[in-house]
Amino acid sequence: MLNDAAETGRMQALLSQIGAGLDEFLKFEHPDALQPGRSWREHLDIALPAEGVGIDGVADELLRHVIPNGSSVPRPGFSSFITTGGTTAATLAATAAGVAAPQRYGLMAFNFLEALSLQWLADLFCLKSMQGVYSSGGSVANLLALGAARQHAFEHVGRDPAAAGVDRRVAVYASSETHHTIQRSAGVLGIGRHAVRPIACDDRGRMRVDELRRAIADDQRAGTLPMAIVANAGTTNTGAIDLLLAIGEIARDHGIWFHVDGAYGLPGILDERVAPLYRGLELADSVIVDPHKWLGASVGVAATFVRDRELLRRAFTQEPAHYLEGAVAQAGEAAPRVEHSMDDFGVPYYDYGVELSAPSRGVVVWALIREIGRAGMVQRMRRHNDMAAYIAQVAREHPNLELLQEPTLSICCFRYVSPAVADLDVLNQRLHRRLTRENQNMPSTTQVNGRLALRPCFVGARSTMAQAQALVADVLRIGAELARDAAPGR
Numbered sequence: 001m002l003n004d005a006a007e008t009g010r011m012q013a014l015l016s017q018i019g020a021g022l023d024e025f026l027k028f029e030h031p032d033a034l035q036p037g038r039s040w041r042e043h044l045d046i047a048l049p050a051e052g053v054g055i056d057g058v059a060d061e062l063l064r065h066v067i068p069n070g071s072s073v074p075r076p077g078f079s080s081f082i083t084t085g086g087t088t089a090a091t092l093a094a095t096a097a098g099v100a101a102p103q104r105y106g107l108m109a110f111n112f113l114e115a116l117s118l119q120w121l122a123d124l125f126c127l128k129s130m131q132g133v134y135s136s137g138g139s140v141a142n143l144l145a146l147g148a149a150r151q152h153a154f155e156h157v158g159r160d161p162a163a164a165g166v167d168r169r170v171a172v173y174a175s176s177e178t179h180h181t182i183q184r185s186a187g188v189l190g191i192g193r194h195a196v197r198p199i200a201c202d203d204r205g206r207m208r209v210d211e212l213r214r215a216i217a218d219d220q221r222a223g224t225l226p227m228a229i230v231a232n233a234g235t236t237n238t239g240a241i242d243l244l245l246a247i248g249e250i251a252r253d254h255g256i257w258f259h260v261d262g263a264y265g266l267p268g269i270l271d272e273r274v275a276p277l278y279r280g281l282e283l284a285d286s287v288i289v290d291p292h293k294w295l296g297a298s299v300g301v302a303a304t305f306v307r308d309r310e311l312l313r314r315a316f317t318q319e320p321a322h323y324l325e326g327a328v329a330q331a332g333e334a335a336p337r338v339e340h341s342m343d344d345f346g347v348p349y350y351d352y353g354v355e356l357s358a359p360s361r362g363v364v365v366w367a368l369i370r371e372i373g374r375a376g377m378v379q380r381m382r383r384h385n386d387m388a389a390y391i392a393q394v395a396r397e398h399p400n401l402e403l404l405q406e407p408t409l410s411i412c413c414f415r416y417v418s419p420a421v422a423d424l425d426v427l428n429q430r431l432h433r434r435l436t437r438e439n440q441n442m443p444s445t446t447q448v449n450g451r452l453a454l455r456p457c458f459v460g461a462r463s464t465m466a467q468a469q470a471l472v473a474d475v476l477r478i479g480a481e482l483a484r485d486a487a488p489g490r
């Protein structure tokens with residue numbers, strides 16, 4: 001049976017069924033997928049089917065067994081890792097792209113939105129005159145930025161590292177709070193993970209500028225080539241923003257590439273109460289942001305911005321391929337007459353990164369911004385920052401809570417305390433397990449200055465102040481029960 005024949009004319013009805021299933025899922029009344037008694041696995045765990053069940057069968061299984069047993073991540077009370085469920089606008093756009101523009105190249109509407117939405121992001125986040133490229137997530141976005149940094153550093157000493165590899169030791173400076181994708185990028189780029197110098201942080205989780213200066217001086221004496229300084233605009237652990245201006249000036253004075261990892265925290269610049277902390281962003285040579293974090297895209301959308309995309313091209317360009325030669329105009333080459341969307345690939349995004357085939361991601365970002373505009377984004381960032389500030393305020397005042405770090409953005413690190421309990425790390429670890437099992441309000445944990453913290457990070461478009469309030473109430477309730485059980489003599 002031709003599956004496309006079966007689908008013809010059925011898309012609307014089937015999507016409407018799946019839409020109804022997703023609406024049901026979004027009520028979040030279903031238990032966790034691993035709740036005892038859940039039997040979805042036995043329905044799904046079958047041997048390779050010789051015959052298909054047809055499109056109605058697939059829709060039915062999706063509705064009955066797959067969607068209701070999905071992830072906890074989209075729950076409004078999920079505040080664990082920096083990830084969320086896609087908003088409805090993102091879902092519509094990604095679905096449309098999957099069918100109507102499975103590739104981002106060609107001179108069609110989705111390709112146009114790729115460029116337009118990158119421009120909108122640059123405008124939104126004050127990255128004037130920077131040029132972007134989408135990739136699958138912060139990990140790859142950081143890799144691309146550091147690829148540009150490697151190209152920049154080696155070209156200055158007369159070598160093309162993309163073609164000839166690296167021939168000397170280099171250093172990348174990043175705070176000890178920097179996301180570990182920086183180390184992995186260094187490994188992938190052939191400069192080695194050990195090239196990343198972990199610079200100590202102050203007690204607010206920000207890179208110590210004096211330590212940065214010292215590390216650069218040490219490397220200069222040792223003849224190591226400084227390749228990049230990586231600053232955080234919102235660390236993963238606590239949301240700290242490094243001193244971008246001071247660090248950017250050091251980078252500029254030494255001619256070192258200045259990269260800002262804003263995968264999570266760049267959108268915070270929209271909240272004017274914290275916007276001054278982003279001063280110095282204008283000095284950056286590269287910046288990343290993940291629309292699939294705070295902007296509400298479904299997972300798979302990150303953006304890298306650089307001043308000169310040609311550097312990315314030299315770092316990542318593909319070798320020529322016979323099947324492409326002559327099929328369309330090549331980058332930089334004017335087509336004799338462009339009369340069809342496939343006469344020209346458009347902006348050669350495939351040369352600015354590590355993906356040839358890639359989904360049209362721009363349409364998702366376009367939909368997110370088109371739906372609520374800049375004003376809606378500002379409101380969301382403020383709401384989430386307010387939620388972290390609310391928890392901090394309660395933690396400062398309540399005798400059984402302790403604030404472990406002043407929040408900068410939408411992360412608040414705090415813990416339950418009780419004089420009856422000796423080991424507060426163990427107590428809070430248990431408390432965290434209970435929260436997860438209750439399946440409503442689910443922060444992660446982290447270490448703050450050697451102490452275990454509960455760490456809600458609010459980025460979900462469906463999360464409101466009600467979730468922050470409910471989390472505090474849950475922590476106080478469970479904490480009191482655990483402290484009672486742990487009291488000596490029980």
Ligand SMILES: Cc1ncc(COP(=O)(O)O)c(C=O)c1O
Nearest residue numbers: 082137138139179181236263264
């Ligand atoms: C600051 C920062 N950079 C990079 C990443 C990696 O992003 P991704 O998980 O999208 O690959 C994260 C992930 O949380 C992050 O918080």
